[in-house]
Amino acid sequence: MCWRLCGRLVSLVVLVITGYGVCCQLECFSQDKILSQKLLCQKACKLIKPIESFFDVKSDTVGVIKVVSDSDYFLKVKAPTWSNAFFVNGVIFLPVSSVKSKTFERALKHELTHLVIYKNFGPRIPEWLEEGLALYLEGEPNDILKNFFNDWRLSKNRLSLFQITRGISSLPKKDAVQAYAVSYYAVKLMLDQGRKTDILRALQEGLLPSQTTEQIERALLKF
Numbered sequence: 585m586c587w588r589l590c591g592r593l594v595s596l597v598v599l600v601i602t603g604y605g606v607c608c609q610l611e612c613f614s615q616d617k618i619l620s621q622k623l624l625c626q627k628a629c630k631l632i633k634p635i636e637s638f639f640d641v642k643s644d645t646v647g648v649i650k651v652v653s654d655s656d657y658f659l660k661v662k663a664p665t666w667s668n669a670f671f672v673n674g675v676i677f678l679p680v681s682s683v684k685s686k687t688f689e690r691a692l693k694h695e696l697t698h699l700v701i702y703k704n705f706g707p708r709i710p711e712w713l714e715e716g717l718a719l720y721l722e723g724e725p726n727d728i729l730k731n732f733f734n735d736w737r738l739s740k741n742r743l744s745l746f747q748i749t750r751g752i753s754s755l756p757k758k759d760a761v762q763a764y765a766v767s768y769y770a771v772k773l774m775l776d777q778g779r780k781t782d783i784l785r786a787l788q789e790g791l792l793p794s795q796t797t798e799q800i801e802r803a804l805l806k807f
């Protein structure tokens with residue numbers, strides 16, 4: 585009995601000394617040699633604040649962020665082979681290779697948006713709306729998305745917004761990027777039209793009326 589209690593006390597002391605990664609209700613774990621748990625949490629804590637204020641939610645999103653080895657990321661987490669970050673059941677997974685990439689902050693902001701939506705509005709949001717918001721809140725628009733969006737507009741067999749309500753991560757890479765591009769521009773269109781209230785209502789209700797979805801898709805073809 586005693587050694588268990590003593591063991592717990594020792595771990596508590598170790599956690600305090602090493603600066604256990606907890607900040608803003610986020611629990612952080614890192615297998616990266618440079619980005620410690622504490623630094624990861626400090627970064628995430630700073631990046632999550634503007635995302636929470638965009639959605640007008642209180643700054644108490646509870647979540648877990650894990651930086652894992654690339655092999656764990658693809659083999660254990662089973663993240664899509666084309667991804668550089670992955671959100672599943674309230675946990676953000678980032679492979680170590682992503683931490684070293686120039687786009688790390690974008691990837692973290694993207695996944696933090698998923699976390700904020702999941703914790704405050706639940707998992708029923710149309711995927712194009714959620715992905716579009718996550719891409720929008722990454723910051724500067726990504727040029728690659730523009731090319732894929734133009735391809736989508738010119739395509740005769742284009743994916744409809746209804747088709748990207750679920751399952752983007754299981755699409756082949758080319759279709760997935762096109763689905764992300766359409767999602768981004770659909771959200772951008774709504775925000776440019778001053779329809780943030782419609783977005784927030786859709787998040788609360790977990791759906792967007794089909795008439796609105798059709799209307800957005802028609803407007804996208806002229807965007």
Ligand SMILES: [Zn+2]
Pocket residue numbers: 694698715718
């Ligand atoms: Zn995403």
